[in-house]
Amino acid sequence: MMPEIQWLQLPQEVLLHIFAYLSPAEKANVRATCTYLRTLVDHPSLWKNSTIVFKSIGIFNARFWDTLQSRKISSVEVTRVTLKQFKKMTSSLPDLTSVTMDSCVKGEILQGLRPLVNLQQLHLTDCTNVTDQDIFSEIALFQQLTHLSLCRVSFSGVLPLTSIVLLQNLYSLSLHSNEGTVPERALQYILFRLPKLRELSLAIGNMNKWKLSLCFNVPDNFVSTAEDQPCISRLQLHKLELINSSCASLSTNAFDQLSTLRSVCLRHYKYLQHEEFIETLLLKLPQLTELRIEWAAPFVPLMGPISSKLEKLSVVGTKISNATLSWISRSASQLKCLNLSFSHGYDQEMVKSFPQLFPHLQNLYLSNTWLTEDALVVLANLYSLRVLDISNNLHLTPEAILAFRKITSNRIGLILERPIESVKYCCW
Template identity: 30%
Template sequence: MIASKKCQKSTPTHPSCVTSLSAFHLPQEVWTQIFLFLSDEEKGNIRASCKYFKRLIDHPSLWRRSAVVLKRVHSYSAQFWTTLRRRKTSAAVVHKAATRDWELIAARLPWLTAITVEQCPDARALAALRRFGGLRRLVIRSFHCPAGLAGALAPLRALTHLCLCELQRAPRAELIGAVSQLAGLTSLSYHEGDKPISKRTLQGMLARLPHLKQLSLKLGPVYGTLPEDYFSLPATNRDVTSEATVLGRGDPPPSGLGLTRLELLNYMDPMLSPGALVSLSSLQSLTVSYRERAVRPSSCALRTWLCKLPCLTELTVTRGYPLAVYVRLLPASLRRLCLLQLIVGDGDLRDLGKRTPGLQHLHVDPSQGDGADCRSCPPSSQLETSNCARCGSALHLNVTEWEFVGLARFQNLQQLVVLDALPGPSPALLSLIHKLQIQTNYRVQVVHSLALKDPAACFCSQY
């Protein structure tokens, strides 16, 4: 979108500065809704076109889901901080900030609710986190863990989301002790170390986090199998809670931990037994990211897990076993399914459609060289977003024209993502897309890249 010269010279409040075409004399509220569909980079380009758009783009509603990345904090101008205040920026990613940098951030943006810390050289600088009274989300990632980090975490009792990712030389006992004091946590991602947390330590920590609903663990190489009651609360904790219930001081607790979301990263069988998730009957979302491909289907614990989770609606599997190993055991309750970097064979998607008739979101990104037969998907599958087609290069597709255009049978298909179309779609691919859009009356939006990764997220979650 290019603004006219008249737009650049007009007053910032006069709507006629938008364009000389009367059809685009839209109310500010309409422009704000349009700008919601833009990326941060696109909003920046529009902002530079004229004063009128500059004022509209800085509306706080357009930046609620955006995080500002701060590097060399003392080099920013006063106007930069003024812009952030105008947008009411609530999330920040802070790189290599010293104590004086944190003091400046706390003075300029005291209302921050989400902070990602990367490569902090001194734990004493993190003491400034206490100055952010509304801080609810904290991600600490990718640096040598300095002494005193646990002491900086313990006072942050208002935190609801905490992620510790790739902290080298971290004192595990001290960190877990500090985390255990954050009783208000509803989400915990603990991706530290090369070995799983011991059962006793994990259960002791989780017993002190009564509101925890989301748990993400990075599991390293382990010889043998962890205890089957690895995710169960300690018996002493259950006894104490039951006694309080009998005395009229509370309701009986749910079985297990009451988790609704569980992520297992860097996993390989037989690290957890087939019965390890039996106590997590309330689980609604499960992510299993295998370290590598698995070659022994008889060892697949996921087959049993899927049969023991009656509330499961979301499943993400990365690498590991071919889909055929467990596709016929997928629960009918699934609404969202992501299959990444694994083998999808002929007929697997047909079986998938039979098992999950209520599926609303399907993302299939198979391993290179493994084609997914999209014709085998029955029209009963209700797809909202589909990645069934994967383009191996700008000139070659891994699916046939019949398979690609056959996606038109999905009556609820709204968006199709074609991956690896670099540097751009070829004429042959554009022709296929045109045929698909004609078949669907241009209902389907075709894009050639996934959404940009969240700069504030944990590195491990961006697999």
Template identity: 30%
Template sequence: MSVLAFHLPEEVWLQVFLLLPDEEKMSIRACCKYFRRLIDRPSLWRNRAVVLKKIRSYNSQFWATLRRRKISTVVVHKAGIREWESIVMSLPWLTAVTIEQCSDEEVLKTLQRFNSLKKLVIRSSQCPSGLASALTPLRQLTHLCLCELQRAPRTELISAVSQLADLNSLFYHEGDKPISKRTFQGMLARLPNLKQLSLKMGPGYGTLPEDYFSLSKTNYSKTGREGLNQNGLGLTRLELLNYMDPMLSPRALEPLMSLQSLTVGYRDRVMEPGRCNLRAWLSKLPCLTELTISRGYPLGVYVHSVPWTLQSLSLLQVFMHPGDLNALGNQTPNLQHLHLDLCSYDGQSGLQELPNLFPKLETLKLRHCYMTELEFVGLAQLEHLRQLVILDAYQGPSPALLKLIQKLQVKTNYRVQVIHTPKARDPTACLCSQY
């Protein structure tokens, strides 16, 4: 490298390094002390998660590097009390911790020593008997995810969660059946700041009460929330996983008037349109701007109920018939973000009309294998398109796809970022929520 390169301002190098994947940053870091110092700057590692495995093999230099980078998020696999002591001593300022495969009650007690802890994810674990008592002191938590816990004492857990009044995000994926109405409403009434809720509904259960999401006046008065809207919760984001009708009634979501984002992950595909409660739900959500549907009913069953307020739509493993895309375009004139990963009876017919149907699209995710060259290059007509994600270039782009991308780039004067490599999985995320 030219000596002149080292005379560039550090700010310029930092901006360059921000654009690089971690592997390339590590290669450059090994070049010299100057780059090592720059790449260890905390600004390059903000909001990045470090996965910790076989912690006993880490030496003092490793922990010193994490301290220099001010790492605040970690994912910990199969660690005992000794390993957790090392984490607490080296990174006491952690704000987000994900624990995987832990059944040691003493380990959970160490969480109290992270005074800045805001986000806690516990997943894929044999639930220790002391989990509830370990959660109770963590009053500062704003995000909690309990996922795939085996033999969890539901009553004790929900009682502990109910005491975390600062929670604004709760992912409760414990058990194989939904929480009873009385217990569910009692918990939510004590979480006044909750905005995001994710529930794993479980297999066939029957129909829950129609007012499942409507808190009673009794619940409000017990918790001093009389001044709030008593028609329901203040949720803005709701996720229903492993769901099948008729577990919730057609009117179940009516109290959630402030809902802005809805995700429904059906357990399987459903072909009987008469059972679809999604149509009724969508017609009663005036603030909805984001919708994600996985599996479930064919698009045509509910397409005419999709609200015009939508700005972001994801359809994953959903059947689409000819004409459904046209109907969707008529329903969503303001759509800016579209993710299509369909199971279509008739290919992905209608994609040539995308620029006319969704003229405001800024991001688009889809498979290219069913698209003709005319359809693919025709995406250049989307004047606001900034990012195109190709979902089916698993082994890297083929020569034919690269040619199509080049033609699209030329037509758009290279304003569209085309992504064809799979996005890395967020190591801190709940596995239930990932498609």
């Protein structure tokens, strides 16, 4: 082991590279050893991808804020905060570019965002106590925003929502309605006036096929007025997420406008086999490489012949049969990522056939599913596999896991522990 004095003689860039592999708790231990290492651990390069979670802001002193400022913290998540506390945070962390408010937002708190002139990402997870007029009047001030998420928001009409067109740099937009409806004309208006928009998430439980399809059709008044934002002729979305939807499908014109999609997520979706919806997605969206079906109705497509470029498939908390998995292997022969966490409906013999059905798999997620020791051994034959999630599996013994590591020479990263809870979503 290298003596302490030799550690301190290493170049700073070498120490920073080593510290980059440490967890926050490990960094805190190193930081407590001496003034020199404390200064190094506070270097901004070690914290540039970190999000600080504040559950209570009032308990922190000036030294704490000075430490965060020296680290140039740019991302925070805040819960239970007063306007005075929020102003303290924004004045102490002028470099903030991303703010998530995981609490019930009020209009006065939104006003506290104004000093954040560099804000690029804003996520409000509970807008039930603030009107849409207040929300959009404040958000319109941040024309540099690239990511905007609004959950549990109530729409009073068309006009407030249309002010989003002022955010011409918007790349990602999430609108999760409190009542399950979004004004379709307003949504259509903004989608065709945000030329940089690539990601869209909608929670729209009460919108039928035709209302939702209208959002993805070129507005009738295509020629815009001089003072209006110009209207684009085609959408360029790469990612679409539909939550709590009862919409069975989309119109042909809508699919045409969505032909650039690379990723589709259907969460809490009620219809997966109506009108051959899954097959239609794979046929009408030629660029699709990722399909996510999470906590939805049973995934039972009609299983007709389909040529697909699908590389990632996630079927979480949903019933999926042996026959469907076999159909997927024929339709998506180049599948690299398969997530079956919390899913059911297939048996262990199907799992044992994965090396033949999905020979190109690099990531396989089987968290909270039944996996036998025999099936685990067979999965060692997935020679491209690099990550295997077998967390929360009560049927695997430590001896079986150790044997698997020996068989694979530790080339596969095993995920053995994960909180027994679903992924955190801002809307259900």
